[in-house]
Structure formats: C-alpha cells, structure tokens
Amino acid sequence: MTLYDTIIEKIREIEEKTRMEARVTNISASAVLTAELTLVSTIFLAILMIRKLNIYIMVLFLLLVGVMLSSMTPITVILRREQTDSFYKMIFYVILTFGVLITLLYWGNINV
C-alpha cells in the first residue's frame, strides 16, 4: 500500500469515527499529503540544527525520529485529531509544554 493510499484510508477512518459527511476530494487529499510532507521535512531539518550542540545527539535523534515517523505515518492524521478545540486536549498540551519548558531551562543551564 502506498503512502497516498494509507493517507486516504486514514482520512476515511477518521471521518467515519467523527461522522463527518464531507467527501475525500482531490484537493483535500493533496492538502493532507502536502501537510504530511511539510511536517516530516521540517522535523528532519529542525533536528539537523542539533549539530550545533552535539553531532552524536543529532544522529541519535535523527535515527529515533526516523523510526518513530516510519511507524506513525501519516502523522497529520494524529495531528488533526490532537489539534482540535477540545479544552481537555488544549490544557493537556499546555501543562506538558510548561513542564518541558521549565525542566529544560533549569536543567539545560545547571547541568550542561
């Protein structure tokens, strides 16, 4: 099954789950595919920046994220499911980000 077919199938699944009536058009399929490719390329390009800190950590991240992405593709579907107007999801990500931010700022300066 190609990536395109996988994406179309996943969109159908999501639409069935959420009882959406919209059809999967050429435009919506190409939009999801573009979003998928954009996200994947941006993540890989962003990881390359870690070379400024440590090249080995960068390689490790590339491998880890590569494996994760290959098992999770298409990630736009997950993204779409998570980036909704649900207050519970919003507050979950807000608190998660807060924890990560404070930990990184504190730990990143004290212990590195």
Next chain:
Amino acid sequence: MKSLIALMVILPILCGLLLNLLHKKDRTIKILALTVAIILPIIPLIASYGVYYFGGYPPIAENPTIAKYLPAYITGSYLAKFHPAITYIFNSAQRIFILILGIVAFLAIFTSLNEVKKPSGVYSFLMFMATAAVTAIVLADDIFNLYVFFEIAAISQAGIILSSNIKGSYKMALRYLFLGGVAAPMLLLGVALLLGAVGSVNISDMIFTMKKGLIDPGNPIFLTAAGLIIFGWLYGSGLPPFHTIKSGLYSKALPHAASLIQAFSVFTLVALGVIILRLFYYIPVVRWAIIIFSIAAMALGISMAIMQTDFKRLIGFLAVGELGYIGIGLGLGTTMSITAGLFQAVNEALATACLFLGFGTILYQTGTSEIDKLGGLLKYKPGVAGLMILAGFIMAGIPPFNVFQSKLMLIESAISAGFPELAIIMILLSIVTFMTFMKAYYSIYLKPEPRGLEVKAERIPSSTIFSMIILLVICTILGILPQLATSQFGSITHGLLML
C-alpha cells in the same frame, strides 16, 4: 511633547470608558470613536522620543533635588540608578509599532462602525481598551505594568469575541480565558521571582544589576523566571501550545475584530520577545527555546491551515504560522535577524489584517465560511477578488511586497548565522503558505459555483474595501522602500547587542 507618550495609552482608555457610558447614543459613539481612532496613529508621529516617568519621578541619580536630602549610602549605591516610577520608553522602533497598531486599529474601528447602523458602545470600548493595553505593552519598561496590561489585553480580546455573536464564540472566549488562567499567573510568578532577585520591577534596572555583576543570570531563580515569562509569552502571542486556541479565537471574531486581534498578538509577541531577549540574552537556552517554539508554530500552523475546510480557521492558522518567522528573527539574535524579525512583525500585522478583512467580504456575500459550500465568486466582485489575491501574494512573500523583503532578510540572516536548515524551513513553509492560500482562493473564487449558493453581492461595505486598499498600499510602499521600516529598529537591535 513627552507627555504624548503617556497619551498614547491614556487616550484610548478614556475614549473606551466614555464610549461605554454613552452606550445607545449612536451618533455620539460614532463621532467620538472615529475621532479618537484617527488620532491614534497620529500621536506616535508627533511625539518626541524619550523616557516618560509616571508621577514625574526619575531615578535619584538624575534628580538632584531629591538626592540632596538622602544619605550617601543611598545616593552612592546602585539604588540611585533604579527607576522608582512606572517608566515608558518611546524610541523609533516603538514609534513604528504603535503607528502600525494605530493604523490597523483605526481601520478595524472604522470598518466596524460602518458595518452597523447602531454601533455598540461596549464593543468599541473593548476594542479601544485592548489597543491601549497592547500600546502599553510595547512602551513599558516596567515588567509588572506590562503584566497588568497583558491581562487587560487578554480580557478585552475575550470580550470582543463574546460580543461577536458568532456560533461557538462564548465557548471559545471562555476557553481562552481558562487557558489564560494557567498562563498569566505563571507570567506573574516569573515577574515576582525577578522582583525577589533584583529588588525592582524595572527592566532597565534588572539589566543594570546583571551588567554590574550584582546578580548571576545563571542562578536557578533567574532561570525559572525565564521559563515562566517565556510561557506567558507563548500565551500572549499564540505560539504552541496556544496556537489552537488563538486560531480558534480569530475564527470566532468578526472579520474587522480578527484583523485587530491578530495585530495584538503580533505586537505582544514582539514586545515581550524583545524583553525576554533583553533580560535573558546571556542564557543561550532561552534563544534556543524561542527558535524551537517558532519552528513549531510555523510547522503546526501552516500544516493545520492547509487541511482546514473553514476559511476563517484557515487564515487563523496561517496567521499563527507566520508568527514563527518573527520568533526566528528574535531567536537567532543577530543584528540582521532581529531587524528582519521586527520588520516581519510590522508586515504581518498589515498583511494578515488585510486578509481577514478580505475573507470577511465573502461572509458578507454568502454568509458561510465553509470552503466546500463556496465557488465561482469571481464573477460577482472581480475587484475584491483582485485585492484578495494581492493580499495572499503579500502573505506568501511574493515580490515586490513587504513580506518578501522581510522573509528574504530572515533567510539571509539564518544563513549568515550558520543555520542554513532554518533558511530551508522558512522557504519550504513560505511555499506551503502560498499553496494554502491558492487552494482556498481557487475553491472560493475559481471553481464552479455550487448549486444552492446564495450570493448577495451588494452587501460588501465600502469601508472594508477602503481599509483593504489602504493596507495593500502600505504593504507595497514598504516592499519598495523597506528601509522606511528597517532603519527604525536600530534602537532595539543596538540596545540588545550592546548587552
């Protein structure tokens, strides 16, 4: 003319309070609101540069009348240089930010007053209060005063959404306030930690103590404060994880209100971003954090935008995505990148305002924002469709417009700073922004008109077209003569890099 610095904040507050009292006196509301809205962009043009002390109390070192009555252990210490009063700083950079904010506010208020026969004094009050609050955030050199206006801006924005009468606006505004209930106290806690560490809430005093070695910027209290203030910054500007709520907020606002609220987000991002850089420039992880959140905003905002089927939400996500470019400029921390980031902020405030107003014309014509239900609108108002495509070209960064100039500067500065990956990300996401806009434009204007679509072409208010033309003209002028804006940012960039 230094008193005009305070007037930039006081005038819209006074006007807002009066409008609130004059509710239901339609003609008076229109005249008063329009007069003050016209004055708002004029004040920064005629005000002199300088520092304004509320209450008239400069630091003791600059005030010999008070200093002669004080003991030597105070006048001879660093305390003499501290700022006892709430301080506003007005330089060339603040001038251009407040000028652009004033123009967008004027156009939004003008459009709002022309759209309705009976203007709401309360609604105009909220728009003026939020404008005053964001102006104060741009001017403030006092971080506690900044926090107070940060809260006022958030509450006023929620009020604007509540007043929009759009389905779901109540829920969205309340969610925004609930999330603010988590983020804003964290910002206040950050301010409290800084106050505890330094003994002053004045930002210049904090930097002074660091420069003199009186406080170690690497100490845990300072680092925690940095994290808390960055968290507040993410909320105020709508960077991840607040991008979903911010884009939702834009989609539940009336088009003119959305154009104003996005300008609030842009200038809050810039003002707080510059303060974070001023305070924590010594901590490299802070600039890394700014870059990471900016990349996340760009990637998530633009990827989510392309998948939307509601054009108001689409433009909301695009607006959030474009904020990332400003953050990258600030995060790279070089003279060129900061200038480019600030220029991008000015450009985005103008271009996104134009797009929101433009998409509003489709709502007037059809009453729907669902892209799937639209099509073939080009034949009804080809002039408006022409303005819309220009606005989309501007946002995507097509020459010769202003966003092209700022994005080019950002790409060049990323390469100069040794981050070619960032340059590629910015190019890639600009292309996707263009594609997103063209997808929406095709679906709304070019594809065959769907059956059952009712179009009322006569309903577009002329004030909306006027506002769009003004914004497009400014974008074109700044695209041809970018130095009109970029030359104004020296006060900020030099101040930051002299630290």
